[in-house]
Ligand SMILES: NC(=O)C1=CN([C@@H]2O[C@H](COP(=O)(O)OP(=O)(O)OC[C@H]3O[C@@H](n4cnc5c(N)ncnc54)[C@H](OP(=O)(O)O)[C@@H]3O)[C@@H](O)[C@H]2O)C=CC1
């Protein structure tokens with residue numbers, strides 16, 4: 001029986017635990033631990049079958065095989081050093097903290113030499129099992145990576161990528177739900193400002209966005225041609241598209257992604 005411990009049950013940690021336990025086909029035991037006892041208790045109340053530990057040293061007593069770190073980047077080093085002091089062997093450590101590299105993590109594990117490290121970047125859509133999660137490693141075995149992949153497939157899709165792509169991946173997947181929601185917010189606000197109820201505007205715009213993306217999901221498509229097909233000459237769409245183009249909408253989006261990408265390389 002594999003025993004997985006999630007440390008940090010905040011927004012991201014708790015969302016992943018929910019996904020894992022709702023779909024658990026792997027026959028694993030899932031434990032949770034958070035420094036804030038109210039946060040830990042909230043997760044235990046809300047997620048059935050989640051077990052808890054009361055202190056880090058329980059990792060050794062319970063023979064946890066896999067630790068998933070979901071604390072903020074600034075707290076990772078101290079936490080890893082605390083875990084390292086337990087002198088663990090043959091354990092997988094998966095860390096989702098932004099901009100914390102595999103080599104940063106390895107430096108914190110000086111005593112527990114047989115620790116396999118997997119870097120991970122999920123996104124907030126894990127809360128509805130729609131995360132796009134990246135994993136990278138340079139010392140985990142194929143079996144350990146497969147275990148991690150199957151674990152997080154319970155929360156959405158999983159891509160194995162090279163660690164040097166983590167900055168860009170973080171921007172286009174970890175951070176981008178925020179940018180997509182900004183777009184959705186502007187659209188729904190426009191609808192409600194012009195007489196639609198919130199319920200109706202959310203439904204209309206949700207379905208329009210989902211439909212538009214599904215309609216152009218073939219990578220062979222030329223997206224500008226698709227845009228031009230909707231912009232009927234002399235029609236309405238072109239008037240809005242002219243504003244997006246002259247205000248350099250695509251350039252602004254890329255600028256935002258670049259800023260996030262650079263920050264994900266070094267916080
Ligand atoms: N939010 C997002 O969309 C995404 C976040 N991430 C990454 O996930 C991680 C968590 O983010 P998020 O869930 O948003 O953050 P939260 O602040 O919501 O959750 C982090 C939790 O971990 C607790 N914690 C801190 N140190 C320890 C410790 N030593 N032992 C146990 N618990 C501890 C925190 O308590 P306290 O408040 O006391 O510090 C807090 O409750 C971050 O590293 C972030 O980079 C990755 C992808 C997406």
Ligand SMILES: O=C(O)[C@@H]1CCC=N1
Pocket residue numbers: 098170174175
């Ligand atoms: O903003 C952050 O740093 C984290 C990583 C991706 C999403 N949230």
